[in-house]
Amino acid sequence: MNLNTHSQQMDKAIQFLVGELKALQVGRASAGLVENITVEASYGPMKVPQVAHVTIMDAQTIKIEPRDKNELKHVEKAIYDANA
Incomplete structure (x- = not known):
């Protein structure tokens, strides 16, 4: 393996870690808590931000x-099923 391959693998690992850290429940509201939840919408499976406006009102x-x-109802069910 060369240095370029290792660099690409590290970039992927960092991107994955950033995504996981966004979804941590730390007592503060964050759009990251719902951005990867899949909604079984009537026109096919989509992520919450694709079918809804996500706004942080306060902490x-x-x-x-x-x-x-x-x-x-589809969004509500997806969030409930995700235990978010």
């Missing part, structure tokens, strides 16, 4: 507002 509150009101 303890995340507001998730589906773009299509018919998807509300």
Whole structure:
């Protein structure tokens, strides 16, 4: 293996770690808590930010507002199932 290959592998590892750290529940609201949750929307599986506006209201509150009101139950179920 050459140095370039090792560098690419380290970049991938760092990107993975950053994603995992975003999702940690540390008592502060973060969009990272819901950005990787998959919603079984009526038009196929999508991530929460693709079907809803995610807004941080304050340190303890995340507001998730589906773009299509018919998807509300799907978003709610996905978040509940993810135990987020």
